[in-house]
């Protein structure tokens with residue numbers, strides 16, 4: 001479910017269990033990665049899904065899909081380890097996208113709050129309006145610092161646990177702050193925020209995705225709880 005840009009991609013990385021659960025020591029063993037040519041692979045059917053924002057998202061059905069042995073990526077059964085190399089930078093990249101969104105929402109809010117005059121003064125002179133924007137800005141700066149640190153750690157090939165901790169925390173903070181900034185912009189714009197054409201409602205719908213994908217924030221908290229803080233596993 002929810003596989004992006006199938007019709008615009010030449011290949012898909014398929015994650016498959018190649019050794020059954022009861023034959024492996026660790027749950028993460030026995031998973032392999034395969035390169036699948038798109039979109040013409042035989043045994044692969046896909047349908048575009050209508051989402052609440054402009055996205056190219058598909059559901060895929062695999063039925064007797066045959067993949068040549070040479071399309072196995074790396075060693076059989078070691079796929080989960082390779083996947084980790086992709087998941088951390090994906091989270092850092094995603095955090096950067098969220099911070100871009102948050103900056104956009106904050107800037108739009110500032111501009112609107114300076115120019116919209118109600119009862120003879122700009123709405124931005126009211127602390128009820130101003131503090132919300134300032135709070136969103138403060139959180140975006142903090143999230144940006146963590147994102148930069150996560151990218152530095154990844155680039156310097158720090159140990160995977162430290163990279164994982166920072167990549168996950170940066171994804172969490174950045175997606176929460178872009179969602180907060182989106183709501184602030186909606187508030188600051190009043191009725192105009194809901195009007196199609198100001199793009200606030202469009203970006204509001206788009207930035208909501210990041211709390212869910214590519215990993216839901218609950219699962220990020222679960223990672224921090226279990227793998228960073230050493231709390232018992234919840235699943």
Ligand SMILES: Cc1cc2nc3c(=O)[nH]c(=O)nc-3n(C[C@H](O)[C@H](O)[C@H](O)COP(=O)(O)OP(=O)(O)OC[C@H]3O[C@@H](n4cnc5c(N)ncnc54)[C@H](O)[C@@H]3O)c2cc1C
Pocket residue numbers: 001002003004005051055057209212213214215216217218219222234235
């Ligand atoms: C637009 C879009 C594009 C996507 N593109 C891709 C793609 O290209 N490739 C790809 O592989 N995936 C893609 N995804 C999938 C995406 O990674 C998943 O939707 C996301 O990881 C959430 O999984 P889920 O939808 O199965 O939700 P679920 O796992 O069903 O979760 C539903 C809710 O339950 C909560 N939850 C679940 N388990 C727990 C738990 N143990 N503890 C606490 N809370 C829990 C979640 O936080 C969430 O709030 C895409 C999704 C979207 C929406």
